[in-house]
Amino acid sequence: MTFSSIHERIVSGLTFPLTQYLYNRRGIVSSFRQSSLTEKMEEDFISAIQLRNLRLIIEHACRNVPYYEKLFKNAGIRPNEIRSLDDIKLIPPLSRDDVISAKRDLLDRRYKASALIVDKSSRGPAEPIPFARFKKFSLVRNTSSGSTGAPTVFYEDGAVSAMSWANELRVKQWFGLQPGIREVRLVRISPDFVMMNRANTFRRLLWNQMILPGVNLTDKEYAFIAKQLDIFKPNIIWAFTAAAAGVARYMVEHGITLSENPRLTITWAAPLYEHERESIQKGLGCTVGNIYGMREVGHIGAYCPAGSLHVFQESHLLETDDNGELIVTFLRQTPMPFIRYRTGDLGEVAYQKCVCGRTLQVIKQFHGRTGEIYTTADGRMFSPNFWCRAFMDARLANVVKRFQIIYAKDHSLKVRMILPESVRPKAESILQQMIFKNFGPSTIIHFEYPLDIAPQLSGKYQMVINEAKV
Numbered sequence: 001m002t003f004s005s006i007h008e009r010i011v012s013g014l015t016f017p018l019t020q021y022l023y024n025r026r027g028i029v030s031s032f033r034q035s036s037l038t039e040k041m042e043e044d045f046i047s048a049i050q051l052r053n054l055r056l057i058i059e060h061a062c063r064n065v066p067y068y069e070k071l072f073k074n075a076g077i078r079p080n081e082i083r084s085l086d087d088i089k090l091i092p093p094l095s096r097d098d099v100i101s102a103k104r105d106l107l108d109r110r111y112k113a114s115a116l117i118v119d120k121s122s123r124g125p126a127e128p129i130p131f132a133r134f135k136k137f138s139l140v141r142n143t144s145s146g147s148t149g150a151p152t153v154f155y156e157d158g159a160v161s162a163m164s165w166a167n168e169l170r171v172k173q174w175f176g177l178q179p180g181i182r183e184v185r186l187v188r189i190s191p192d193f194v195m196m197n198r199a200n201t202f203r204r205l206l207w208n209q210m211i212l213p214g215v216n217l218t219d220k221e222y223a224f225i226a227k228q229l230d231i232f233k234p235n236i237i238w239a240f241t242a243a244a245a246g247v248a249r250y251m252v253e254h255g256i257t258l259s260e261n262p263r264l265t266i267t268w269a270a271p272l273y274e275h276e277r278e279s280i281q282k283g284l285g286c287t288v289g290n291i292y293g294m295r296e297v298g299h300i301g302a303y304c305p306a307g308s309l310h311v312f313q314e315s316h317l318l319e320t321d322d323n324g325e326l327i328v329t330f331l332r333q334t335p336m337p338f339i340r341y342r343t344g345d346l347g348e349v350a351y352q353k354c355v356c357g358r359t360l361q362v363i364k365q366f367h368g369r370t371g372e373i374y375t376t377a378d379g380r381m382f383s384p385n386f387w388c389r390a391f392m393d394a395r396l397a398n399v400v401k402r403f404q405i406i407y408a409k410d411h412s413l414k415v416r417m418i419l420p421e422s423v424r425p426k427a428e429s430i431l432q433q434m435i436f437k438n439f440g441p442s443t444i445i446h447f448e449y450p451l452d453i454a455p456q457l458s459g460k461y462q463m464v465i466n467e468a469k470v
């Protein structure tokens, strides 16, 4: 047995589950083990698991969450009336706007004090809390962009993250990769992140992982990432679709090849288009997969090696409404239940035989997100999340009612905001500073103050409009 395979075993059997447990992310390994059995069971068997979990979370929501208590009362339904999966349609869907206006009403009332503490903390979005398992207040605050023009703030206690980690182990297994193998993750850290910091040493030893920047990347970072991949030699790379495509494109353009290719790259946070898959395959020399998910409810599904987009049915109930929109319910008890949450994505959920042998439902006709990625003249990429985080800045979040960003054809930026006149100069100076820092100091910015920001034909607000896209 080689040293690296011993390390893999220690990571998968001991240090990974133990440290995750201390972050209050429990049951990762057991959920993963169970899923490898259930994913090949009869349709009825999986539906029965879903129904049992659904009834538990509805009961929990009606008892502990003010929003659902009211919702059920107003809709005239009682939790025990949900007797089949179809009965879920009795419950009105939840939109991002509902989440924004409900605020803490959507939170289990026993967690109110914890939410107050986490709101004041300087911890970044989704940053886990060390030893959360043993702390009284253990909520993690997170944010999501979507296309509503206002960031959605939500809280979780580790259950959503735990399920996502379990589903990542499952996807690795689908492609024949063992838990504990060496991996690289291109994540939401700033490009000036220092490599040998504590977080990376911790990850390398305990999780056999390296993290590298995955947002706002330029050629400088691409070169750095390519070099690190060559040194660390991961078996698998996880990355935002734009980041993986960017690195791969850079490597092809500069004739860089890795001394040892990874076996798999999994992209997320955006659909994987065919040209991106091809270019990642070419640049990184490996198979490419994609995970579909949302920050609020974690990973919802993933492509199997046979090319079907399977739903993680044990943890997520996915339906398609009359307009073709995917509606998701997270099937684990959490302090902030998402029951019939509108994804804003189009697709059709169906049972369909897959040659991979898994009986899990598949999403057909998947059209994915409306969110736009923007590339600056010098190659930096920005997802709508950049703006989401910018406007989450406490100095802006309290005054800006709604905003919209337009990337003009001439590469200037139009920032449209709805906010009181008196605070406009201050907001402009804060934004100008952020934009110059990230887009470059010569960026031309136009500030506009419309009376309203009109929704699109679909009735949704588009947070980012990319006119620069050809």
Ligand SMILES: [Zn+2]
Pocket (backbone or CB within 6 Å): 304, 305, 306, 307, 308, 310, 354, 355, 356, 357, 358
């Ligand atoms: Zn399949």
